[in-house]
Amino acid sequence: MKVLVTDPIANEGIEILRDAGIEVEEKLGLSPEELRQAIKGVHGLIIRSNTKVTADLVEAADELKVVGRAGTGLDNVDIPACNKHGIVVMNTPGGNTNSAAEHTIAMILAVSRHIPQATASMKEGKWEKKKFLGQEVAGKTLGIIGIGRIGSIVAQLAQGLKMKVVAFDPHIRPDLAERMGVELMDLDGVLARADYISVHTPLTPETKWLLNKDLFDKMKDGAIVVNCARGGIINEEDLYEALKSGKLKAAALDVFEKEPTTLENKLLSLENFICTPHLGASTKEAQENVAVAVARQIRDYLLNGEVRNAVNVPSVTGEALAQLAPYIGLGEKIGAFQAQILEGPIEEVEVIYQGDVAELDTKPVTIAMLKELLAPAVREDVNSVNAPIIAEERGIKVTESKSSTAEDFTNLITVKVKGGSEENIISGTIFGKKEPRLVRLNDFRLEAVPEGHMLLIYNEDRPGVIGRIGMTLGSAGINIARMQVGQDPSHKRNVILLTTNEVVSKEVLDNLLAQEGVTQARLLEL
Numbered sequence: 001m002k003v004l005v006t007d008p009i010a011n012e013g014i015e016i017l018r019d020a021g022i023e024v025e026e027k028l029g030l031s032p033e034e035l036r037q038a039i040k041g042v043h044g045l046i047i048r049s050n051t052k053v054t055a056d057l058v059e060a061a062d063e064l065k066v067v068g069r070a071g072t073g074l075d076n077v078d079i080p081a082c083n084k085h086g087i088v089v090m091n092t093p094g095g096n097t098n099s100a101a102e103h104t105i106a107m108i109l110a111v112s113r114h115i116p117q118a119t120a121s122m123k124e125g126k127w128e129k130k131k132f133l134g135q136e137v138a139g140k141t142l143g144i145i146g147i148g149r150i151g152s153i154v155a156q157l158a159q160g161l162k163m164k165v166v167a168f169d170p171h172i173r174p175d176l177a178e179r180m181g182v183e184l185m186d187l188d189g190v191l192a193r194a195d196y197i198s199v200h201t202p203l204t205p206e207t208k209w210l211l212n213k214d215l216f217d218k219m220k221d222g223a224i225v226v227n228c229a230r231g232g233i234i235n236e237e238d239l240y241e242a243l244k245s246g247k248l249k250a251a252a253l254d255v256f257e258k259e260p261t262t263l264e265n266k267l268l269s270l271e272n273f274i275c276t277p278h279l280g281a282s283t284k285e286a287q288e289n290v291a292v293a294v295a296r297q298i299r300d301y302l303l304n305g306e307v308r309n310a311v312n313v314p315s316v317t318g319e320a321l322a323q324l325a326p327y328i329g330l331g332e333k334i335g336a337f338q339a340q341i342l343e344g345p346i347e348e349v350e351v352i353y354q355g356d357v358a359e360l361d362t363k364p365v366t367i368a369m370l371k372e373l374l375a376p377a378v379r380e381d382v383n384s385v386n387a388p389i390i391a392e393e394r395g396i397k398v399t400e401s402k403s404s405t406a407e408d409f410t411n412l413i414t415v416k417v418k419g420g421s422e423e424n425i426i427s428g429t430i431f432g433k434k435e436p437r438l439v440r441l442n443d444f445r446l447e448a449v450p451e452g453h454m455l456l457i458y459n460e461d462r463p464g465v466i467g468r469i470g471m472t473l474g475s476a477g478i479n480i481a482r483m484q485v486g487q488d489p490s491h492k493r494n495v496i497l498l499t500t501n502e503v504v505s506k507e508v509l510d511n512l513l514a515q516e517g518v519t520q521a522r523l524l525e526l
């Protein structure tokens with residue numbers, strides 16, 4: 001396994017990967033073309049905010065399984081492109097929360113007391129005590145937009161500074177905000193009340209230029225704006241005008257629409273504007289946290305298939321994976337079986353979990369089943385990342401249901417697949433700790449081991465037919481390893497599920513179909 005690191009991360013992370021026997025290549029500051037070359041043959045990519053994981057880069061990656069962001073924001077990663085190629089995208093939420101929140105408070109205080117300007121003035125040999133009259137934050141109102149991990153720590157710290165905190169976040173439960181002592185209100189309410197406005201949302205199509213001229217106009221005269229979240233949430237052109245006109249007293253930015261930012265950015269010419277070059281997460285502690293977290297996550301995914309903090313697949317920890325593994329295996333077998341017996345396009349899939357298995361988080365089982373079910377029908381590689389997306393794109397309705405009872409079994413997984421006029425129902429169970437068995441195929445009750453080369457035969461239920469099937473296979477030199485026969489007395493027919501040691505050729509299959517009493521024969525590979 002090989003991991004490429006294209007933005008600087010703490011050594012502790014690199015060591016974790018190397019100790020696990022993973023080859024690590026550190027190549028910083030690559031051009032897009034160099035990156036396209038460097039990504040070849042690489043299984044994991046570790047980035048921060050500088051590397052852009054574009055559709056073009058993903059296209060060039062031939063072996064890439066996982067992108068790990070040593071940090072939080074994933075706006076520099078084309079997640080739909082990763083989905084399409086089955087690449088898991090992970091970040092390390094929480095590792096830099098404190099640092100980003102502390103930096104925000106540092107900016108609020110620095111902008112209130114003109115610390116950067118006063119430092120610059122003293123370094124020019126001046127003593128401008130009168131010029132740098134500041135304002136206290138105590139008693140002022142801080143309006144937070146996006147009160148998630150960072151926003152809520154900022155709120156706590158600000159309350160420690162005796163600020164009143166109000167917030168706008170359409171996705172947060174009001175009782176959570178209330179417990180933080182934060183008054184949740186609509187955006188206009190926050191804009192009208194706040195002396196300081198600090199944004200802490202991710203950059204998404206919804207938050208792009210969220211703060212623009214219209215919103216600055218709604219703020220109190222002399223409000224102060226802070227952005228330690230992401231460049232692009234604030235429209236910089238509009239911010240420049242609002243600062244220049246005096247509508248806003250000041251602004252402090254850690255992040256910019258274009259990074260690195262140069263002196264071409266007009267904001268840098270303003271006296272009432274202070275900034276840092278995207279330093280929110282740049283502390284020893286945060287960098288160690290995120291490097292260690294991303295390295296462990298990538299190691300555990302590449303070596304054991306454990307998924308943590310992924311944004312495009314459900315998380316499965318080592319412990320859960322151990323519990324789920326037999327069911328994932330069974331789900332895959334049922335999916336593959338269904339795929340091979342269904343004729344026509346899949347329209348609807350229903351997965352029913354009963355008994356013990358219903359108590360687990362079964363999403364990974366449904367996804368594993370779906371992956372095998374879709375594999376023969378779609379051209380592109382189907383995997384756990386893109387299977388649900390492909391199903392959705394194709395208009396396949398997938399539903400899951402659970403019940404605590406499981407007929408005569410301790411656990412039962414039933415998959416119903418509808419397509420055209422057909423519906424097939426297959427159930428399976430895990431015997432003991434990990435022995436998978438198929439126990440139902442439509443109306444037939446079986447107990448079949450789902451593995452290897454199999455033959456599914458429907459035949460008339462009368463003497464001699466099974467014998468002729470055995471003879472046909474035997475004379476072709478094919479050994480029957482296992483055989484299950486189910487009866488359907490109302491239709492006077494049997495279903496036979498055979499496992500053979502050798503692959504059954506098309507010729508032998510035609511021979512079987514020519515036998516008197518054999519109505520259907522189909523090859524299955526499980």
Ligand SMILES: NC(=O)C1=CN([C@@H]2O[C@H](COP(=O)(O)OP(=O)(O)OC[C@H]3O[C@@H](n4cnc5c(N)ncnc54)[C@H](O)[C@@H]3O)[C@@H](O)[C@H]2O)C=CC1
Nearest residue numbers: 072073100146147148149150169171201202228229280281
């Ligand atoms: N300057 C720096 O170095 C750092 C910057 N960040 C940035 O901070 C962002 C937030 O990080 P966390 O707090 O960890 O994320 P989080 O996901 O815990 O919180 C984000 C909050 O924003 C809210 N939100 C989303 N859309 C919104 C909208 N349109 N209006 C109002 N609220 C909205 C969400 O409901 C959520 O509560 C990251 O996405 C990243 O871009 C993160 C770490 C360091």
Ligand SMILES: O=C(O)C(=O)COP(=O)(O)O
Nearest residue numbers: 048049050071072073281
């Ligand atoms: O974690 C985040 O979202 C950050 O913005 C930190 O960015 P960085 O890793 O310092 O480039």
